[in-house]
Amino acid sequence: MADDDRRKRFKADDNKVKGTLMLMNHHSISTIADEVFGRKVCLHLISAVRSESTARGLRGKLGKETHLKNWVSTVITPSTKGDCTFELDFEWEDEIGVPGAFLIINRHHKEFYLKTLTLTNVPNVGRVHFICNSWVYHEEHYNNGYRVFFSNQTYLPGETPEGLRHYREEELEELRGNGTGKREEWDRVYDYDVYNDLSEPDKGSELLRPIFGGSVGHPYPRRCRTGRPLSSSDPDMESRIGILHSLNIYVPRDERFSDLKMADVYAYGLKLVSQGLLPGFESVVDKLSDEIVGTLENFINHKFEAISSNKFNEFSSFEDVLKLYEGGLKIPKFNFLESLREKIPSEFLRELFRSDGEHLSKFPVPQVxxxxxxxxxxxxxxxxxxxxxxxxxxxxxxxxxxxxxxxxxxxxxxxxxxxxxxxxxxxxxxxxxxxxxxxxxxxxxxxxxxxxxxxxxxxxxxxxxxxxxxxxxxxxxxxxxxxxxxxxxxxxxxxxxxxxxxxxxxxxxxxxxxxxxxxxxxxxxNDSGYHQLVCHWLHTHASIEPFIIATNRQLSVLHPIHKLLHPHFRDTMNINALSRQTLINAGGLLEKTVFPDKYSLAMSSNMYKKWDFTKQALPADLIDRGMAVEDSTSPHGVRLVIEDYPFAVDGLEIWSAIRSWVKDYVFVYYKNDEAVQRDKELKNWWEEVRTKGHGDLKNEPWWPKMHTCDELIESCTIIIWVASALHAAVNFGQYPYGGYLPNRPxxxxxxxxxxxxxxxxxxxxxxxxxxxxxxxxxxxxxxxxxLIEVLSRHSADEVYLGQRDTPEWTADKQALEAFDRFGAHLRKIEQKIEAMNLDERLINRTGPAQMPYTLLYPSSDIGLTGRGIPNSVSI
Known part of the structure; x- marks a missing residue:
């Protein structure tokens, strides 16, 4: 009898697929670990090749419900905080075939961040990997009560296995939402709105600005819709959340900064608050008592009163300016700083406030x-x-x-x-x-x-x-x-x-x-303000956001173009939301620090009228400015009129590397122009980019038709170039060049x-x-x-051009090989830049300041480096 039981058990094990679920280590994980064994989280595998009829139509056949089995915590390090892994056993019948997705139901009261699921012994298949990278909330927050995640396979819409088609469409419907209601923390909805969230009409006409977007007079790219209530004083304006909640402004939760990056934001924000100089970042103490918060706000308001005081408002000499980098410049001392320091409950916070309450922290010496x-x-x-x-x-x-x-x-x-x-x-x-x-x-x-x-x-x-x-x-x-x-x-x-x-x-x-x-x-x-409001904010941050929204609304995660572009959208919606809350809003930091003051966004909007998507391509931009001419004999198709033009020289190398990578990738999936024209998701995506995301310019004749492989390759190259290299070139030199204000007032x-x-x-x-x-x-x-010290820093979790945050971002071997070639190409460009910066004949690469041009050097270390191209507009 014992032998019979053993044989039955072995037979049962043969039908089990082993799985490993990885979660990000988070403050709620220990709580989840205590309760998951009580069946709080369950999963079902979904067949990609076997379907069954349901009340909602034909769907991939579901495997039996399973639960997390054993919790195994990985090694935790200070930099990663570790991940938590759980073992699972899935009962899997041979006739179900290949699992192409799984659904997960969270009946726990806490959300968790699901990173990956890996199956190791699927019959006739072997290993199947699912990349999730998403927050999973309680089932009550989802229309269907569950979340679906797909394997790392890639499919054009018409090639999607029958069992996954319904789930593919259902997922996109979920992400599009219905365009109504206030968005909550757990929502995953991507939708469009105009910039009607910059004003505070309740506080008077001085904080009233036009609505940007949706009008002939003030056109603008669209931003993420939050659905917040309209202002009681002006029903055309969206009400603003309090400064103390700035870091909680709505973007889909998966677009929020990682815990590691958020820690950076907190740390640098606290440093600036300790100087009493940065309104808006007092949100870092939003969990403190009202008394402490009131004291902090009082401190900052009084500090800004000093700006109008001649007594503290002038540098007397350039030596005074240099004291900023030696920690020797004194600023006014406010008596209530002492009471604030005493009330801060954290040793970490207390440390940030200098004991003398009088000197600024020492700034790094700008490279210039x-x-x-x-x-x-x-x-x-x-x-x-x-x-x-x-x-x-x-x-x-x-x-x-x-x-x-x-x-x-x-x-x-x-x-x-x-x-x-x-x-x-x-x-x-x-x-x-x-x-x-x-x-x-x-x-x-x-x-x-x-x-x-x-x-x-x-x-x-x-x-x-x-x-x-x-x-x-x-x-x-x-x-x-x-x-x-x-x-x-x-x-x-x-x-x-x-x-x-x-x-x-x-x-x-x-x-x-x-x-x-x-x-x-x-x-x-003039150049500093134009750079900040047009070259930087408008041409990178604001113009990219509509592409992010449209991509998530119209391109499934199974779509090859979604997989191509997704890394180049990381953190952009979050940094843009924070910017609307504290930087570009009426009375915000940009109005306080750049010359156009309350006319800042109006000037930016006026320049958007001249924005042309096709001229965001570097070669087209150089030709348009007369800085290059077409030349078919050149490796990049253009010849520079100033040969020693470091931005253009390095930029063309990066541009060509991106374009070569995109071309190789696109031709993995689109064999001809007809394949592009048959792709309904691609068609809907591009139509929405043009008519909604950049709807104020929808009738411009320069928009690509998206009918050919060449148009797709060029458009994707532009998007990646703008989000990565162009943003790096106009952002990460802010402190190296502008940290010394006399150089760029x-x-x-x-x-x-x-x-x-x-x-x-x-x-x-x-x-x-x-x-x-x-x-x-x-x-x-x-x-x-x-401000620019913060904006010029690379975070600890940055992912750079030519890198991905997971090596298994796709299962397609050809795509992975093309990406490896791209990375190798970028490493050669790094070597070339290093050699050019040592070439004494190339005078403009260092100049009188003896400052090598490194802003388009692809890789970087953490911090204030003046180099490195992150994949996305991430700060």
Whole structure:
């Protein structure tokens, strides 16, 4: 009898499929582990090849219910916090065939983060792997009471196994939602909305901004819909959540930062709060008592009152600025800081508040002054940073002289440039203007037209500035130097009367030398604001979000293009939501730290009217700016007009590597154009990107039709380029270049002094003081530096271009081999960049500041490195 029992048991084991479920170690896991044995979590395998009729139609046959069996905790390290694994036994009948998905039901009151499920002995198949990476909430939060996860196989819609088709469609319906109701923490809904969440009408007209998106006057990309109630004061505006809940603003839970990254956000936020400089991050103490929170808010409000106090609002010398990096700059001491420190219950929080309550924490020394703290003042460094700095995507080849304005002359009068050939003829190595343009020697940094429509209003705020045009000449040695800067402001008689302009040329001594340094500062103020609001926020953060929403709504996780693009969307919705809450909102940090003030998003919206998806491709962008010409003999299809243009040189290498990878990948699944045209999910995805996500520009003729493999390859390459390399190029140099505010001031507070005044005399007698009285004041400088220090750091869990967070992201061998080639290609590019930065002939790669250009170096370490291309817009 014993032998019979043994044989029966062996036979039963033959029908069991062994599984390992991995969960992220989380504060709730220990609680779950205590109760799962009480059948709180159950799973069913779903057949991909055997179907059964149900009340909801034909579905893959379900295997029998199983539960988590043994809890085995992996080794926990400080960096990973470990993962928790559970063993499972699935009863699996041969006729069910291959499991293509599983459903999971959570009857536990706590959610958990499900990472993977691995089956090891599926009959006739062997190993089957499921990548989940998703939060699983209680069954009551799902329409069907369960979640479905698919294996890492990839299928075009028409090739989906019969057993999985219904689940594929059901999952997309769940993610699309019904467009109504307030979204809750556990919701997984991706939907669109306009930017009507930036204002606080209840607090007065000063915090009222237009709605961006959905109108001809203020077009904008769409953002994630939260469904929050409308404001009682203005029913067109969405109500805002309190500052203390900023980190809890809705995005689908799987789009939230990881615990590791959230810890970074908390840590840096606390550091800034300890300085009393960063409103919005007081949310890090949202679990403290109301009394403590009130004290903290009082502290921050009082600290910002000091910004308007002349006593604490000026740097007296450049030595004072340098003290920021030595920990020696004193700021006002507030008595109630002591009471706040005493009430903080955490040793960690208490440590962040300095014992003297008086000195700022020491800032890292920005790279631009590490080797030479005065090189930034040179004309050569000014020009180099337009090719290898934080904003290398604005400079254009000069193709008409004098430059003309495209502003409506009826509204704005004559806005054409007043720069003449006499102003610059002595600085062009004997060339005439016509000859210099013919030989591609003249370039322009033109911020006149984008700024002028808002300049009258801007100059009624604390800001006092100009709209600038800067002409630069490319010398024989390859160095780009500014040779004229035009400063323009609206005519006192009104916009219709045109502009008042002055032209300034290089000088190194006396009042004219200081005026030239200030003219470059005004140009940098323009460039800094335009960079932050247009090149950075609009062209990367805001423009990518609609692609994320559409991808999740219309492309199944089984779809090859979803698998291709998904890594390049990581953390973007979360950082954008936080930005709308604390950075780009009315009265937010960007309005406090960049010159357009309350006109910031209006200027950004106006520039969106000129956004062209196809010109986000690097070669197309370079051609459009006149910085390259088409050349079929070039490896990248274009030839640069400035050979030593580090951003473009490195960028084209990265662009071509991405395009090669995308091409190899796409042709794994689409053998011809007809396959693209047959793909209904792809069609719906692209239609939604165009008509909803970027709906204000839906009728533009430049949108690809998405009928061919080439259109698909080019579009996916653009999306990946923008989300990864372009964002890296315009983001991670913010602190290395802009952490020293004199190099890239974010605002100016006065216009040029008039001759025969005390302030004009100061230009000659004390030029450093005159400069510092003009640019960003002390506490706002510290606020801006604090902010960009956070934004320029790589988190500990960053995933870089050419990497994936799991090696088994697909089961397709051809795709994995193509991805390996991509990684190898990027490693060769790294070596090439290192070699070029050591080549003394390539002057623009280091320049007077002796600062190698590394922003497009693919890999990086953790922290403030000035290098590295994350897969996504993740900070």
């Amino acid at each position: 002054i590490q080797e030479d703290n005065s090189a930034w003042r040179t004309d050569e460094e000014f020009g180099r940073e337009l090719l290898a700095g934080i904003s290398p995507v604005v400079i254009q080849r000069l193709q008409e002289f004098p430059p003309t304005s495209k502003l409506d002359p009826v509204k704005f009068g004559n806005q054409n440039s007043t720069i003449t050939e006499d102003d610059i003829k002595d600085q062009m190595d004997g060339f005439s203007v016509w000859e210099a343009m013919k030989h591609n020697r003249l370039f322009i940094l033109d911020h006149h037209d984008p700024l002028m429509p808002y300049l009258r209003g801007i100059n009624e705020t604390a800001t006092k500035t100009y709209a600038t045009r800067t002409i630069l000449f490319l010398q024989n040695n390859g160095i780009l130097k500014p040779i004229a800067i035009e400063l323009s402001r609206p005519h006192p008689d009104g916009y219709e009367a045109g502009a008042i302009s002055t032209v300034h040329t290089p000088a190194s001594h006396g009042a004219k030398g200081t005026i030239w340094l200030l003219a470059k500062a005004y140009a940098n103020v 974010a605002m100016s507070r006065r216009l040029l002094p008039e001759p025969e005044t005390v302030d004009y005399d100061e230009l000659e007698e004390n030029p450093d003081k005159a400069f510092l009285k003009t640019v960003t004041p002390q506490l706002q400088s510290i606020l801006g530096i604090s």
